[in-house]
Amino acid sequence: MVYLKNFYFASGIAEDLYLNDIQRTCYDSFYPFMILPQKGIDEIEFKDVTILYGGNGSGKSTMLNIIAEKIGAERMAPYNRSNFYEDYLGYCDLDYINAQMEEKLIITSDDIFDYMLDIRRLNEGIDTKREERLEEYLDYKYSSYQLKSIDDIEELRKRNAAKSKTQSKYIRETLLDNVREYSNGESAFKYFTSKIKENGIYLLDEPENSLSPEMQLELVNFLEQSVRAFRCQFIIATHSPFILSLKNALVYDLDKEPAGPNDWHKLKNVQAYYRFFMDRREEFEN
CATH class of the missing domain: 3.40.50 (Rossmann fold)
Structure with missing residues (x-):
């Protein structure tokens, strides 16, 4: 056109x-x-x-x-x-x-370079939070929790979700595991496909x-x-x-x-x- x-x-x-x-x-x-x-x-x-x-x-x-x-x-x-x-x-x-x-x-x-740097910063942030998520998973998985009020429902849901998942799956899902799947070239290509409409x-x-x-x-x-x-x-x-x-x-x-x-x-x-x-x-x- x-x-x-x-x-x-x-x-x-x-x-x-x-x-x-x-x-x-x-x-x-x-x-x-x-x-x-x-x-x-x-x-x-x-x-x-x-x-x-x-x-x-x-x-x-x-x-x-x-x-x-x-x-x-x-x-x-x-x-x-x-x-x-x-x-x-x-x-x-x-x-x-x-x-x-x-x-x-x-x-x-x-x-493109700025976009890839943003991805890199996000990945660095993921590395920092990985240990936090591991501790969170272990707490949810093995500690007991009593529902005291309706405000605790969301917390109970998270704990039940953790109990139903493996450690690696829980950490991946809470840390946007798809971010690390792309190389620089793949990220650059993804940038074009996301911007061009x-x-x-x-x-x-x-x-x-x-x-x-x-x-x-x-x-x-x-x-x-x-x-x-x-x-x-x-x-x-x-x-x-x-x-x-x-x-x-x-x-x-x-x-x-x-x-x-x-x-x-x-x-x-x-x-x-x-x-x-x-x-x-x-x-x-x-």
């Missing part, structure tokens, strides 16, 4: 602003005005899946953040701004085909971080299903060959001069993988 059709960057006006008395001696950067003109790209046309590809420093994350801010996408983690960011956004423009999306969200690597625009900044190749392929499958079944639109910044291979994705190559659409299998990063494996193909055949 295409909600956002076109986005127009404020390229080409940085020099005018500089000459029209915006220059201040205390500023040594006009970010993001001076980034995108170097790429020669003023406009992006979107499909169901649009990918911004490029090496480090190519501007793909900057472009993604600009689009996210202009459309008012919800975001969790902060990002780099500058004194001229709001001015820049004011000169950008966009076209919607269907503005009836239910959600606009940007998901960054920092969001129906009828939304989702901007993903390098979603391959923390994901193994197998998990990246699972994410690709999930994103393709979300486009087909849940009417989602995705704008993705990545250099992962797995993410780049998303079906029918429109890929903008920011490493080209000027930047513009390119076939995913012709991209510099993907060609490097291809040459690497082709040079070693005999090892795979043995």
